[in-house]
Amino acid sequence: MKPVSAWTAAAQIKLESGTLILEKEISEYTIKIIFDDYDLWFVVQWNNNGGRVAFRAAQAAGSELTLKELKEHNDEIIFLLQSAAMQISVVLSFPTAEKTIFRYTTTITPAFDTILPYWPRDIMPLFKAGGKTQNTAGTVHASQMGNRSGLLYFSLEKPKTGSVFYFQNLTALNKFFQDTQTSGADLVGGLWPELGLKLPSTEDKPLKKGEDYIISDAFVLLSDSIVGDNYDMAQRFIEYLAAIYLLLPKPQTLYQDWPEIVDKGLKDLFSHQGCWKFADGRSYLNAYVSDYKTPPESMVQLAVLLPLMDFDRWSGESHKDIIETIHNGLENFYDKELGTVVRWLPALEKNLDWSEEQKQPEVMDSWYLHHPLLNLSRLALNGDALAKKLVLDSIDYVIKVAHHFKYEWPVFYKMATLEVLKEETAEGQGGEKDVPGAYSHLMIQVWQLTGEEKYFKEAIKAARKMDGLGFDIFYQANNTAFSAGALLRLYKETGDKLYLNLSYMLIAAVLKNVQLWECDYGNARHYPTFFAIYPLKDAPYTAAYEEQEVFAAMHSFLREADGVQELLPGVRLLLAECVKYVINRVSYYYPPRLPKEVIAEQKDVKTGEIDPNLWIALEDLQDGWQRSGQVGQEVYGAGIAFGIVPRQYFKIEKAGLMIFTEYPATDFKVGRSAVTFFTRGDQRLSFRMVVVPLAKGNDLPAIAVTAAKQDLNNEIKPVKSQKQFSEYTLLGNSTIKVSWKA
Numbered sequence: 062m063k064p065v066s067a068w069t070a071a072a073q074i075k076l077e078s079g080t081l082i083l084e085k086e087i088s089e090y091t092i093k094i095i096f097d098d099y100d101l102w103f104v105v106q107w108n109n110n111g112g113r114v115a116f117r118a119a120q121a122a123g124s125e126l127t128l129k130e131l132k133e134h135n136d137e138i139i140f141l142l143q144s145a146a147m148q149i150s151v152v153l154s155f156p157t158a159e160k161t162i163f164r165y166t167t168t169i170t171p172a173f174d175t176i177l178p179y180w181p182r183d184i185m186p187l188f189k190a191g192g193k194t195q196n197t198a199g200t201v202h203a204s205q206m207g208n209r210s211g212l213l214y215f216s217l218e219k220p221k222t223g224s225v226f227y228f229q230n231l232t233a234l235n236k237f238f239q240d241t242q243t244s245g246a247d248l249v250g251g252l253w254p255e256l257g258l259k260l261p262s263t264e265d266k267p268l269k270k271g272e273d274y275i276i277s278d279a280f281v282l283l284s285d286s287i288v289g290d291n292y293d294m295a296q297r298f299i300e301y302l303a304a305i306y307l308l309l310p311k312p313q314t315l316y317q318d319w320p321e322i323v324d325k326g327l328k329d330l331f332s333h334q335g336c337w338k339f340a341d342g343r344s345y346l347n348a349y350v351s352d353y354k355t356p357p358e359s360m361v362q363l364a365v366l367l368p369l370m371d372f373d374r375w376s377g378e379s380h381k382d383i384i385e386t387i388h389n390g391l392e393n394f395y396d397k398e399l400g401t402v403v404r405w406l407p408a409l410e411k412n413l414d415w416s417e418e419q420k421q422p423e424v425m426d427s428w429y430l431h432h433p434l435l436n437l438s439r440l441a442l443n444g445d446a447l448a449k450k451l452v453l454d455s456i457d458y459v460i461k462v463a464h465h466f467k468y469e470w471p472v473f474y475k476m477a478t479l480e481v482l483k484e485e486t487a488e489g490q491g492g493e494k495d496v497p498g499a500y501s502h503l504m505i506q507v508w509q510l511t512g513e514e515k516y517f518k519e520a521i522k523a524a525r526k527m528d529g530l531g532f533d534i535f536y537q538a539n540n541t542a543f544s545a546g547a548l549l550r551l552y553k554e555t556g557d558k559l560y561l562n563l564s565y566m567l568i569a570a571v572l573k574n575v576q577l578w579e580c581d582y583g584n585a586r587h588y589p590t591f592f593a594i595y596p597l598k599d600a601p602y603t604a605a606y607e608e609q610e611v612f613a614a615m616h617s618f619l620r621e622a623d624g625v626q627e628l629l630p631g632v633r634l635l636l637a638e639c640v641k642y643v644i645n646r647v648s649y650y651y652p653p654r655l656p657k658e659v660i661a662e663q664k665d666v667k668t669g670e671i672d673p674n675l676w677i678a679l680e681d682l683q684d685g686w687q688r689s690g691q692v693g694q695e696v697y698g699a700g701i702a703f704g705i706v707p708r709q710y711f712k713i714e715k716a717g718l719m720i721f722t723e724y725p726a727t728d729f730k731v732g733r734s735a736v737t738f739f740t741r742g743d744q745r746l747s748f749r750m751v752v753v754p755l756a757k758g759n760d761l762p763a764i765a766v767t768a769a770k771q772d773l774n775n776e777i778k779p780v781k782s783q784k785q786f787s788e789y790t791l792l793g794n795s796t797i798k799v800s801w802k803a
Contacts (some may be wrong), residue, residue, distance in 0.1 A: 063195045068181050069255050073194050076102055076115060076185075082131065083138070085153075088161045090283050091213050094138075094153075096128050101151060103165060104187070107229075107285055112222025113187040116257070116281065118151045118165045120181065147171045160282060160304045161717040166233070167277040174267040177260060183277065184227065184257030186217050193754040194254045202294050203532060203573050204250035207601055208590075208684055210577040211249040213256060213299060216287045218551060226282040226301035230309060231578040232591075233278035237587065239582040240274070241266045241574040244684055246601075280305045291531040292562035296629060302572060303631030306638070307745055312579050312591050314645040314723060316751050319709070322648060323372065323702040325676040330365070332674060333385060336696045341408035343390040349693035350668035350677055355420070356409035359394040359402055360429065362387050363436035363608060368700030370440075375707035388447070393692040394433070395451055399476055401458035402437065402451055404429050418473055426480060426494065427470035428540050430459060431499040435543070438506040449510065456507055460519060463500055468526040486536065497523040498544020498567060504565035505547055517554075524551055527563055535570035538596050541608030542571050546618040553625065561627075568618070568632055571611065574598060575639070583685030584659035588649035592642030593682070602681035602689070605650040605698035616708055616725050620743050630743065637742030637793055641723040643710060647701050650678035652690065661690040668693035711738070716762060716801045717755045723748040724793055734803035742793025752787040752799065760784040762801040769796040 079097030086092075093104040101119040106112070119126065122145040130141040136156070142149040148170040155163050186197040198219035211229030216222075231245045233326040238245055251257060258277055268274055282301050314601050330336055334644050335351035337344055345357035346365055366387045373380055396403045404425065405413065413420045419429075434455055440448035462470075471492040474485040485491055504520035507513075524547075527534055535541045545567035546741035552560035577594040596607035615636045622628050652660055652673040660673055671679070671694045678698030679690040706721055711720045713736055720726075722740060729738040742748065754761055761784065766777045768791050781788040791797060 062193075063198075063254055065195045065255060066181075069185065069194065072100060072117070072181070073185065073187070075099055076104070077191070082128070085138070085155075086210070086609070087155060087163060087283075089285065090161060092153075092163065096126075096676075098125050100126070101128070101142060103153065103163075105281075105283060107222050107283075109285060110220070110222055111189040112217055113189065114217060114225055115185040115277070116165065117183040117185070117188055118153070118167055118277070119149045119661055122146050122177065122180075129647075133469060134269050136608065145172070146175055156280075156308045157304075161284070162280060162282045162304065164280050164308070165277065166279075168273050168275050169268075170273050171268045171270055172711060173270050175263075175270075176267045177263045179262065180260035180276075182251050182255050182257040182313060183279070184213070184225075186254045186256070189220055192220075194227060197254050199253055200252065200288065201250070201256070202288060203298060205247060206246070206598060207576075207595070208246045208576055208580065208593075209574060209595060211245070211258070212302070212573075212577075213249050214250075214294075214301070216251075218287055221287065221588060223283065224287060225291075226298075226305065227257065227281075227285070228280040228302075228305045228309070228577075230278040230280065232310065232581070232673055233275040233744075235579070235581040237268070237273075237274045237276060238685075240269060240272070242583075242686065244686060245578065245580060246684060269483055280308060289528065290719060291592070294531065295562070297567060298569045299572065299631040299635065302499065303634050304327065306577070306635065308358070309528075309577065312589060313536070314641060316747060316749060317644070317648050318721075319644075319648075319702055319706050319721075321705055322651070322676065325653075326699055326702050327380070328649075329676045330696070330699050331670070333677070335670065335672065336677065336699075343393060343408060344386050345406065346387065347669070347695050348697055349680075349695055350672060350675065352669035352693070353737040354412070354414060355668070356412055357406040358404055358697075359391070359406075359433040360404070360436075362390060363433055363440075364393075364697040365700050365703075367436050367439060368609075368703035371707045372703040375710075375712075391437070392447060395454065396476075399458060401455040402433055403476065403478075404433075417538075418483060418517050423476045423522050424473055424654045425476045426473055427496045428499060428537055430462065431503050432540070434459065435499065435503050436504065438503060438510060441510050442506060442790040452507060456516075459500070459503065463519070463523065468497050468500070468523045483794060490533065494527070494530055495536045495541045495544055495567070495570075497526045498534075498563075499540045501551065502547035505550055520547070520551060521555075524548055524560060526568070528559060530566065532570050532573055534566055535574060535598050535605065536576060538571060539607045539614065541567050542611045542614035543617070545571070546614060546621050548622045548656055549618060549625070553621070560640070561625075563601065564618075565632070565710065568636070572635060576603075580685050584683070584688060585685030587659050588654075588682060588689075589642075589646045590682075591646070592639055593646065594639075596641070602683045602687075602692075604680055604692075605647065605678035605695060605701060606680070608643060608647055609698065609701045609704055612640060612647075613704055613708075615640050619725055620727070633741060633794070634743035634746065637724045637748075638746065640725055641748055644723055645799050647678075647705075649675050649696060650682060650701065652679055652694070655689070659688055661688040665691055666693055667691060670694070711736075712755060714755065715803075716803070718761055718764075719753050719755055720799060721749075721751040721753065724792075726797075733801040735798055737796060737798045740791065740793055740797060741793050744792045744794040746793050747790050750789045750791050750797070752789075754785055758785075761787060765800045766791075767798045767800075769791065 075097040079095040083094040124145040136575040140151040203214040240262040437448040501520040508516035580590040596604040658770040680692040680695040
């Protein structure tokens with residue numbers, strides 16, 4: 062028997078003796094609406110097995126509740142209730158006939174300035190009839206962590222019933238958070254059997270008399286399936302999340318002039334002395350602006366070099382001087398004694414200040430060994446001889462480490478002796494569990510580089526070590542996301558469905574770690590947060606570089622998925638939307654886009670200095686009640702714009718124009734007076750396409766747009782049209798044709 066609070070025990074007694082006022086059928090489920098003078102409940106019954114879960118839509122907050130009115134209108138049922146402290150409105154709706162989903166939205170209007178020191182959770186699993194909630198048993202597969210999505214996914218296993226995917230649209234609660242100065246973090250979850258949303262305490266700041274506050278906006282998806290294994294769980298998580306995502310209110314995106322942002326960023330990167338350090342006979346990029354104490358890092362150099370080279374290939378411009386400056390310093394990161402590329406510049410490693418676990422000589426963070434080599438192998442695959450030499454000279458050490466740890470990496474170890482310095486990320490949670498994916502990714506690229514089968518076999522061995530992991534497969538977002546693409550490649554090469562299942566597990570873990578709500582309180586009113594990606598599973602902020610890399614990884618995954626017809630539809634839908642919203646948000650890491658009062662004061666900056674006029678990204682965007690930039694201004698985040706432009710803009714020289722799409726697009730074919738291309742994503746959702754002149758100041762030619770999934774014969778009209786700018790709303794998974802007068 063599970064322990065429960067006195068409030069839950071009393072609530073069940075009242076519920077079981079409450080009055081049934083209405084029943085609604087939804088597919089194979091019955092929703093019994095029960096009023097008990099203190100609460101309004103929606104009790105879902107599985108018709109095939111009699112199992113029940115109760116959802117509390119309203120409660121009296123300490124006094125009796127009166128049901129004043131009940132109205133049914135189309136697919137909505139509206140309940141108006143009154144207590145001594147407040148009026149309550151509850152809207153129960155059924156937003157789609159395609160899935161077993163219902164939604165309930167609760168709004169309260171205080172009768173006086175009101176504090177809420179306690180608010181109980183709103184979900185209570187029940188026995189079929191009469192049994193106590195504390196005797197039920199189930200598994201919580203996923204719940205909210207920090208400011209991530211307000212979701213809860215659980216299975217009711219005793220009695221054997223089914224599963225529930227519950228999603229709180231926390232965007233709707235922003236007024237509550239703003240007026241009470243509380244956060245949307247860590248609200249959805251609980252310990253069995255007390256589950257669901259628990260509002261934050263409002264003891265310091267009251268709710269205002271006569272103001273309307275939405276305190277719950279829940280989407281609930283019902284399933285008669287109980288999760289089998291972790292792969293079943295991951296695939297259902299993706300598909301259930303996609304089903305609710307289609308119904309979720311989503312913020313509008315805005316077009317941003319990314320080529321102009323690139324120009325500003327390049328100018329500041331080249332000219333600002335705080336971005337550079339001279340050491341060991343070479344110039345290197347600092348990790349953070351004006352951090353001259355910390356030795357140069359290999360990852361930092363490559364994090365800027367590769368996107369800048371991508372941009373030069375796309376633009377036809379040449380930034381040869383800076384590219385050669387960064388490139389020429391790479392060989393100095395090779396440690397001849399160890400036989401590998403290392404993190405810190407060996408000549409200055411002695412200057413490390415020991416302020417953090419990894420800032421010690423010869424200490425390696427497991428993921429970091431692989432990351433620079435992954436980028437070097439990408440350079441090598443593009444014909445870079447120095448990069449190839451550095452990779453091949455390092456690869457034996459990398460394999461030695463993998464074999465020593467049996468493909469299960471700790472957090473920190475000594476590079477020379479392989480002595481483990483930190484075994485687990487937290488007690489009982491193991492090491493960095495997505496490193497086998499990063500290792501597999503590296504081995505695949507070395508296999509592609511050399512053609513030697515032994516590297517492919519190494520990729521297989523490491524990938525199999527992730528078999529059986531659940532959401533704890535996630536350690537760092539960018540590595541987890543790129544690992545998903547590597548596992549998909551293994552599936553395509555071998556046909557072994559284990560690797561497809563593992564790629565789903567990795568994608569699901571990334572999606573669990575995003576914020577599918579708009580934080581519009583405090584400082585966050587000045588920057589969008591919808592579909593924000595958190596760098597670590599417990600990180601309190603989002604981070605520029607990791608978001609940039611996840612963005613690139615989503616592009617890579619979708620390219621890798623071409624021809625994989627069996628890929629889950631939810632994957633294509635959610636990854637395209639992720640790309641769309643990353644583009645919408647990440648320019649706000651640049652401090653000139655933010656009011657100065659939301660940026661951390663210098664005394665609170667952990668590393669280096671912040672120049673609020675510099676087009677170099679802050680590392681961190683925080684919850685609305687914190688200032689951003691507390692970690693520092695990261696030079697290695699300079700590649701954000703360099704990475705976006707080549708992936709989202711397509712140049713058509715003969716027409717003198719560029720096409721920007723929010724969704725990933727592919728298969729561009731340019732004819733005499735038209736271009737066709739295919740957009741990824743799902744045709745049930747839309748994205749923005751913008752056409753701009755190739756040269757600023759020029760006018761666009763007369764253009765026409767058609768799309769095979771929208772109107773086969775009729776021209777699609779622009780939503781905005783000017784001489785130098787034309788904007789269209791198009792559907793995903795479509796073939797687009799843009800014509801111009803030749």
